[in-house]
Amino acid sequence: MSSVILRCLGRQARHIKQSAGKRRYRVSSEGSVQPSSVSVKTVDLRSDTVTQPGPAMRRAMAEAEVGDDGYGEDPSVNKLQELAAHLFGMEASLFVPSGTMSNLISVMTHCRERGEEIIVGDQAHLHVYEQGGSAQCAGVHARSVRNNPDGTFDLDEVESKIQHYFPDSHYPRTRLICVENTHNITGGRVLPHSFLKELRALADRYGLAVHMDGARLMNAAVAMRVQPSEILQYADSVSMCLSKGLGAPVGSLLGGTKPFVEKAVRARNVLGGGMRQVGILAAAGIVAITDMVERLQDDHRNAKAFAQALLQTKEPLYMVDVEAVETNIVVFKMLNPHVSPDEFCWRMKGVTVEEAEVIGQGVRVLMQPHYDNSVRAVWHLNVSEEDTRLAIHKMAYVTEQFNQETSRL
Numbered sequence: 001m002s003s004v005i006l007r008c009l010g011r012q013a014r015h016i017k018q019s020a021g022k023r024r025y026r027v028s029s030e031g032s033v034q035p036s037s038v039s040v041k042t043v044d045l046r047s048d049t050v051t052q053p054g055p056a057m058r059r060a061m062a063e064a065e066v067g068d069d070g071y072g073e074d075p076s077v078n079k080l081q082e083l084a085a086h087l088f089g090m091e092a093s094l095f096v097p098s099g100t101m102s103n104l105i106s107v108m109t110h111c112r113e114r115g116e117e118i119i120v121g122d123q124a125h126l127h128v129y130e131q132g133g134s135a136q137c138a139g140v141h142a143r144s145v146r147n148n149p150d151g152t153f154d155l156d157e158v159e160s161k162i163q164h165y166f167p168d169s170h171y172p173r174t175r176l177i178c179v180e181n182t183h184n185i186t187g188g189r190v191l192p193h194s195f196l197k198e199l200r201a202l203a204d205r206y207g208l209a210v211h212m213d214g215a216r217l218m219n220a221a222v223a224m225r226v227q228p229s230e231i232l233q234y235a236d237s238v239s240m241c242l243s244k245g246l247g248a249p250v251g252s253l254l255g256g257t258k259p260f261v262e263k264a265v266r267a268r269n270v271l272g273g274g275m276r277q278v279g280i281l282a283a284a285g286i287v288a289i290t291d292m293v294e295r296l297q298d299d300h301r302n303a304k305a306f307a308q309a310l311l312q313t314k315e316p317l318y319m320v321d322v323e324a325v326e327t328n329i330v331v332f333k334m335l336n337p338h339v340s341p342d343e344f345c346w347r348m349k350g351v352t353v354e355e356a357e358v359i360g361q362g363v364r365v366l367m368q369p370h371y372d373n374s375v376r377a378v379w380h381l382n383v384s385e386e387d388t389r390l391a392i393h394k395m396a397y398v399t400e401q402f403n404q405e406t407s408r409l
């Protein structure tokens, strides 16, 4: 087999030179090799938001009973909200278009006056990736505390950041503490019961509410082998996404007390999130929370297998804490300073002829450069055990290429 020298000059240099035959294969912006004789399998690990609804979910959507949800008359929405409230062990829940809107509605509902304040982890989705919506749309100030690598934060720091001098007119009024479970940026970490329990006690001491961004709450429940309501006994409100590992095309559920949800309906409306015959989407949500939960453990197992494989390459190239892979997200770093996360992801995505010969087929693996110079890979319902095996082969192949290249530097 001819040797292939793969030289990548950043994102611009997108070609592969096959030295023996002097043939050149151009890699397109999608990373595919031409000519198209090579069969290419794509394994999409960018996020668990990329899932496609399966036949049962599509059937449920097609057959959904609907009504005008503005009047509370959509039977599918009503059923979903009841099911979710029961799942959460809370009085009521509200179907909303997205996790971002759900978090914002929660902040708006807990913090009723401008100049109120939330305390939130500095690596929380709500703080990092939601455009500062609390400030921008709700007039609520965010005070951040440093997230630990396991997604928790130091409760003494939280206590020190509560505004003790309110109502002195210089200070905002602390109203809400926000946690994220599982914690995305730190790699799908599950918040321990002990942390949540202590947090609850602290919040109660100061009369504060606790909101849980549980976009991946069900991953946490499956990993801990508990009912979600057991986790949520420590929270006043929760936001759970249907459109991540649970595989629905859209939607989140915001849970809380009845008065909380009544107020949340108003906040949803002012944000333009009121919907009409939305039972078509709620029907997908019902399938998501009834049929798609058990299978999350497959994602957790596949994610763990990939993390373990990262440490089994011939030359060590990756840094990952396998024990910290508790759910469907793997976050890892490069040990080799010559290999950037961008470059790694680009190589995983590109397909070479030689690779197809080595692995048996072309494998395009999509991952994303992530927070703090790391790479993130996320498992979900459209990534099977076999896909994971292919992703591992591809990673081993790319590692070998890197090692050959950097040994020549």
Ligand SMILES: Cc1ncc(COP(=O)(O)O)c(C=O)c1O
Binding pocket: 097, 098, 099, 100, 101, 125, 126, 180, 182, 184, 213, 215, 216, 241, 243, 252
């Ligand atoms: C932890 C967390 N919270 C909230 C969201 C926002 O959800 P959405 O994309 O539905 O707005 C995400 C999305 O990735 C998330 O990971």
